[in-house]
Amino acid sequence: MSLDGAYDEGNIFAKILRGEAPAARIYEDSHVLAFMDVFPQARGHVLVIPKHSRARNLMDEEPEVLRELILGVQRVTRAVRAALNPDGIVVTQFNGSTAGQTIFHLHFHIIPRWEGVPVGRHASGGMADMEELKALAHQIAEKIS
Template structure:
């Protein structure tokens, strides 16, 4: 069972306009903005405007319009940032973290889009 949505998480506050952000793009269903601690030359977060805790929550419960709007905004960000092969870039990584083992820091579904440098291995084995 997914945890209840926390209306006081930082992304909910950003969506309500209580906290500023560096907006890259948005549509009716999603917002894309620059990460405040970028891990790559291009590091953009894409969040749905609805109250979803995680990817699986979003995938199971969002409307078709929300899913399409979110996905299309991700594609728009990749094109705007010039990091996808179709826009002349050399590729990107898209990451979402869920729960304790996924090291999710904010309990609002968000997708990290990172590019502009070689990302290295996906995971390293614990020692």
């Protein structure tokens, strides 16, 4: 999909927000939801999305929503660091299919990195074990401040 288009109410993140699809939830407040990526690039890969948004990408979003979203991203990134002790953390966001975006609901990726451990390719590889994701979600959630 291009950078422009209509928001799809049937996208998986919209379904998660409506409770129609499962997710290993980490953190939620009135503005954001954080949950484990089911196709992780690394152990502890987390997604953070705005709860009340129909923005397909960063450029579509209102500044007030972005403020709360990035604060949520920062809060969860700190918790990932505290819980998993990675050597580094990638925080990224894609805009348009050519840039790698596969779900057209604004979202950020938080990907912990360890020295010498390769990262998987975005949107490829197998689905993670849901029980393992739930355990990681709980471990990270305990570190939310």
